[in-house]
Structure formats: C-alpha cells, structure tokens
Amino acid sequence: MRINDSTPSPRLHATHDSSPPAIERVALRITAWCEKWYPDAYVFVALTVCAVALAALAMGATPKAVAVSFGTGFWSLIPFTMQMVMVAITGYVVASSPPVTRLVRRAAQVPRDGRGAVAYVALVSVIASLLHWAISLVFAGLLAKDLARRRELRMDYRAAGAAAYLGMGATWAMGLSSSAAQLQANPGSIPASLLPITGVIPFSETIFLWQSGVVTLALVVLSVLVAWWTAPGPGRARTAEDLGVHLLRDEDEVPAQRRPGEWLEYSPLLTLPIVALGFGWLWNEFASKEAMVAISGLNTYNLLFLLAGMLLHWTPRSFLAAVGRAVPVTSGVLVQFPFYGAIAAILTGVKGADGATLTHHLSTLMVNVATADTFALLVGAYSAVLGFFVPSGGGKWLIEAPYVMAAANALHVHLGWSVQIYNAAEALPNLINPFWMLPLLGILGLKARDLVGFTFTQFVTHSVVVLVLLWALASTLVYHAPVLPRLAG
Structure with a gap:
C-alpha cells in the first residue's frame, strides 16, 4: 500500500541521481500518456x-446475416472461457497458499545485493511462467515484496516489480498455459469454423518443438541479463x-471458527477424500495416455492445479478464501471472451456479395503480401501490434x-x-500494456508507471530477438496439412 504518492522521501535526494537514463524517461512518458488516454480493454474488443x-x-x-453470426458465436466459447478463468484462479490459489508463502520467504534469502535480487526475481518469473502464468505473477510478486523487506540489499523496488512481470511479457505463451497451444491441442475447444483450417495441433508440434x-x-537469458543491466545500483x-x-x-488470515456448524470448513476431512478422488482420476489419465497428450488437456491441467491448491490450503475455509480473492482477476476474461467468439463467427461465417x-x-491479402520466407516476420509484427489493443492471448488467437x-x-x-510465431510475439505488448499488470500492482502497492520504465527496455530488446529467431528458425520446419480428429462412430 502506497502511503505517499506525491512527496518524495528525504533520502531520495541523497541517494539518487536527479536525471534518469534517456530510455527510462521515454518509457515513463509513454506510460504517462497511456494512463491518461488508454481506455479499458473492453473498449477495444x-x-x-x-x-x-x-x-x-x-x-x-x-x-441479418451479420447479426445472426454475432448471436451464434457469442456463446460458442463458454467451455474455453471457463477453462481460462480456472487457469487464473487455480494459479492464484496455489501461489498464495501457506506452504508456497513460506517457500517465498526462504527464496528471498538467496540474493546478496540489489541488482542480483532483481535478476533473481526475473529468473523466477520467466521460469515459473512456463508452468503457469498466474503462479508466476503471484509468486514473483510476493518474492519481490519479501526481498524489499531486506533493507541491506538496497534493491530498486520498481525494477524488481518489473522483473516479476517478465513471465507475462516473455515466456508465458511458450509454456504449458499457452492459450493458443492449449486450444489447438483440444478438439473440443476449437471453434467449429476454425477446425477445418487448423486441424488439431498437439503440443509436440507447438511448445515442445526444439x-x-x-x-x-x-x-x-535475455530477460535476466536486461533486468540485471537496467537495475539501478545502490x-x-x-x-x-x-x-x-x-x-x-499482509498474509490473508482465515477468520476463526465462530459456530459449531462451521467445523468441517476448518477441517481437512472433506479436502482429503476429494483430493484422493481427483488424483486417482489423474493417475488413470497419465497411465492410459502419453504424458504429453494427457497434460495438453485444459481440463486435466486445471484439475491438477485445483487439487494442488486444495491440498496446499488444507482446509475448505482457507481454500475458498483464496478463490474469493482470485475471482476479481478474471472479470476481463468473463466479459470479453463471448465477444471474441462473436468476432470469430463473423469473420468465418458471414459471406459477402462474392460468396467469400x-x-x-x-488471408488472401496476407498471402499476397507475405511469402513463405517473410511470413514469420509479418505475422509476428502484426500479432505484437494487435496485442496492444486486444490484450488476451486466447481471445486474440x-x-x-x-x-x-x-x-x-x-x-x-x-x-x-505458426502457433508459436503467434505465441512468442503475442507476449511482447504485455511488457508495456498495463492490462495484466493489475494483479501484480495490487500485490506490490505500485502503479503501472513505476514498472514501465524498465519493461520498455525489455520490450525493445525482446522484439528484435524474437522476430529474428522466428524468421531464422521457420526454414527448419516442414509443412503438414491440417489433421482433423476422427469422428466417433
């Protein structure tokens, strides 16, 4: 919680240069402009x-055709919407559980100086995001806050906050919680109008490609190095x-039991059998399928983290309190995803006077502009730009x-x-778009303008490296026609 946003500490003039680096000044001006003129993400959708x-x-x-397609598509993504909501909720529940909170405190004892602490937060954030983007956001935020309590480090709190956000701006879409990769791997999640175009694309052809x-x-590597280079010294x-x-x-305390009827809420007696049933099902899934196929199912993925959250919180009361804190984070997904479904339906279902x-x-325009050699650069740049206006990996896909x-x-x-081109480029605008910063800012007690001076530098360096690698590696892969799922019966 910020106690004074306008009056600088008396220590500032003694310990800081009055003029920040040029790149930081530019980024702060951009952020100030965005805070004044940038509307809510709903406006863009x-x-x-x-x-x-x-x-x-x-x-x-x-x-009539446009209106019918709008209404038809509006509720077409309800299962996928709920799956994305559960990704956010389960990640928050796990990351805010008492055992993980204790792990954060131990992890905060590792760094020995402020710049090293910032780089350490960056490493934790980008690695954790490969497993679960919401866990990365919450865990790295709590880690940055615990490191800040170590006054002897003289760690720049803004730089540490920016480092905690790097998982969302660098690697999350390359990992297991990638919305696009998850959707394409599950035939039940792919809209009927999209399935003939893409077919089913397993993880082995997206996030697990070498x-x-x-x-x-x-x-x-780049995220950690830039975080270290740009972190101010003592x-x-x-x-x-x-x-x-x-x-x-500011741990969230569970209120004490007040009446006899609440005793089950404060006991693990209900948690343990439910967790046992869930893990029994998961055991069967992984025993009967290849691990890559089993984990690619969003329902399996979410159930795994939901059960882990229940177990880590131990009692229903603690678990439900964490869920209650996580739900507000999902409001954008709940409201905006139906509109994404409607947009996809109009794009693919409405025919013009020429029948197209x-x-x-x-796609014809894109084919006319791009070649097989320039496709990665064109789509990567386009996806990054569109991400400024539609800050949702799954919805934008x-x-x-x-x-x-x-x-x-x-x-x-x-x-x-092509999915990975999208994934790598889609994350870039997150570095300077405050939409997904909100949960982290709430944890840290900061504002977006405090972080963007550092994430802007990451954005510039990442954009160059990502686009070059996407273009260079595209020639090492061979095209295969869409693989459609077999129909039952």
Whole structure:
C-alpha cells in the first residue's frame, strides 16, 4: 500500500541521481500518456466487433446475416472461457497458499545485493511462467515484496516489480498455459469454423518443438541479463521505503471458527477424500495416455492445479478464501471472451456479395503480401501490434487464427510453428500494456508507471530477438496439412 504518492522521501535526494537514463524517461512518458488516454480493454474488443461487422456489411453481407453470426458465436466459447478463468484462479490459489508463502520467504534469502535480487526475481518469473502464468505473477510478486523487506540489499523496488512481470511479457505463451497451444491441442475447444483450417495441433508440434525451446531459452537469458543491466545500483535505487510503500506482512488470515456448524470448513476431512478422488482420476489419465497428450488437456491441467491448491490450503475455509480473492482477476476474461467468439463467427461465417468470407479476404491479402520466407516476420509484427489493443492471448488467437492459419496453409508454413510465431510475439505488448499488470500492482502497492520504465527496455530488446529467431528458425520446419480428429462412430 502506497502511503505517499506525491512527496518524495528525504533520502531520495541523497541517494539518487536527479536525471534518469534517456530510455527510462521515454518509457515513463509513454506510460504517462497511456494512463491518461488508454481506455479499458473492453473498449477495444467492442471497437473490434463494430469494425468487423462494418467490414462484413461493406463486402455485401446483409445486416441479418451479420447479426445472426454475432448471436451464434457469442456463446460458442463458454467451455474455453471457463477453462481460462480456472487457469487464473487455480494459479492464484496455489501461489498464495501457506506452504508456497513460506517457500517465498526462504527464496528471498538467496540474493546478496540489489541488482542480483532483481535478476533473481526475473529468473523466477520467466521460469515459473512456463508452468503457469498466474503462479508466476503471484509468486514473483510476493518474492519481490519479501526481498524489499531486506533493507541491506538496497534493491530498486520498481525494477524488481518489473522483473516479476517478465513471465507475462516473455515466456508465458511458450509454456504449458499457452492459450493458443492449449486450444489447438483440444478438439473440443476449437471453434467449429476454425477446425477445418487448423486441424488439431498437439503440443509436440507447438511448445515442445526444439525450435520453441531455442526461442524460450533465448528469452529466459535475455530477460535476466536486461533486468540485471537496467537495475539501478545502490546509489540510485529507489526502495519500497523511498516510494512510500508499506511492507508490513499482509498474509490473508482465515477468520476463526465462530459456530459449531462451521467445523468441517476448518477441517481437512472433506479436502482429503476429494483430493484422493481427483488424483486417482489423474493417475488413470497419465497411465492410459502419453504424458504429453494427457497434460495438453485444459481440463486435466486445471484439475491438477485445483487439487494442488486444495491440498496446499488444507482446509475448505482457507481454500475458498483464496478463490474469493482470485475471482476479481478474471472479470476481463468473463466479459470479453463471448465477444471474441462473436468476432470469430463473423469473420468465418458471414459471406459477402462474392460468396467469400472476411477470413478469405484477409488471408488472401496476407498471402499476397507475405511469402513463405517473410511470413514469420509479418505475422509476428502484426500479432505484437494487435496485442496492444486486444490484450488476451486466447481471445486474440480466436480473432487471428482463421486468416493467419489459412495463409499458413496457402504458403505451406508449418502450422505448429505458426502457433508459436503467434505465441512468442503475442507476449511482447504485455511488457508495456498495463492490462495484466493489475494483479501484480495490487500485490506490490505500485502503479503501472513505476514498472514501465524498465519493461520498455525489455520490450525493445525482446522484439528484435524474437522476430529474428522466428524468421531464422521457420526454414527448419516442414509443412503438414491440417489433421482433423476422427469422428466417433
């Protein structure tokens, strides 16, 4: 919690240079502009709906056809929406559990100086995000806060906060919780209109490609190095105290039992049999399927973390309290994903006067502009730019996938690599878009402008490295036609 946002600490003038580096000044000006003029993400999805509807009308579609597609697609993503909500909730529940909180405190004893502490937070964030983006965000945020309590480090609290956010801006979409990779691996999650274009693409063809590993490793190393290079030294560091942020322990305490009827809520008697049943099902899943196939199912993935959260919190009361704190984080997903479904339906289902869909026209344009050699650069840059306006990996994929993957088919670009082009580029705008910073900012007691001066530097360096690697590695893969699931019976 910030106690004074306008009056600097008396220590600041004694320990800091008055003029920050040029790149930091530019980033702070950009952030200040965004804070004044950048609307809520819902505004962008609403504008996209209007733009797509107008484009369909302009190519000769009837208003009735556009409205019917809008309504048909609006509720088409309910299962996927709930799956994405559960990704956020289960990650938060696990990361905020008492055992993990104790692990954070022990981990905070490792660094020996402020710059090393910032790099350490960056490493934890980007590695944890490969497992679960929400765990990365919460765990790294709590770690940064615990490190800030060690006053002898003189760690720059802003730089540490930015480092805690790097998982969302660098590697999350290259890991197991990648929305696009998860959706493409599950035939039940792929919209019917998209399935013929992409087919089912397993993890072995996306996040587990060796080429994906190269990009991920490069992002991990680059993130840590840039975090270390840009972290102010002891003489210029602004600590949490300098920023007027309270660092009192703020663990969420579970209220004491008040009446006899609540005793089961404060006992593990209900937790243990439910966890046993769940892990029994998971054991069967992994015993009857290849591990890569089993973990690629979003339902399996979410159940695994839900059970882990129940076990780590031990009692229903503690578990439910954590869920209650996590739910507000998912409001954007709940409201915006139905609109993404409607957009995808208009793109793929409405035909103009020439009998072609918007997807056909957009993919044709992309094929005319791109070649097999330039596809990765074009799609990567386009996905990064669009990410400023639609800050949702899964939702934006549903908008892009119909025409991007149609173009990939036409140009014979590896479909799994096309997903990874999207994944690597999609994360970039998160570094300077405050949408996903909100949960972290709440933990740290900071504002977006405190972090973007550091994440902007990461954005510049990551953009160059990501686009070059996506382009260079594309030539090492061979195109395969879409693989459609077999129909039962």
